[in-house]
Amino acid sequence: MSSPKKTVIVVEDEPDAAEMFAEMMRVSGYEVMKLYSGTPAIGVISAEQPDLVVLDVMMPDVSGLEVLRYMRREPHLKDIPVILVSAKSMPSDIQMGMDAGASRYLTKPVGFLELKNAVEELVPVHDE
Secondary structure, three states, rough: OOOOOOOOEEOOOHHHHHHHHHHHHOOOOOOOEEEEOOOHHHHHHHHHOOEEEEEEOOOOOOOOOHHHHHHHOOOOOOOOOEEEEEEOOOOOHHHHHHHHHEEEEEEOOOOHHHHHHHHHHHHHOOOO
16 A cells, blocks of 8 residues: 655745756655745645645745744644755855754755755655
């Protein structure tokens, strides 16, 4: 008996990058939802309670860090792994992301294997 697919929500304001991340996840066997800004992401993440969130840091409305901090305050969301992705690659930026509660912090451009390995480490496609 196979278990249902793991769900990943990709929150990325750049449509091409969102589709690329989503396709990387689909190819690896995950169910994927894409969102293009932080404000609706909070509601959808709360409703769906995905297995993992791939979250862009810099977005026009609510930053990925604010979404992440919200998730870490909410009891039903606080344990969901979050991979932050950002063009901000200074050690202080990475530290800020990890301090906010990120499970991983990947700097753009993010390679397929880099993302796949981070996701599979946090949420294996199939339960062992």
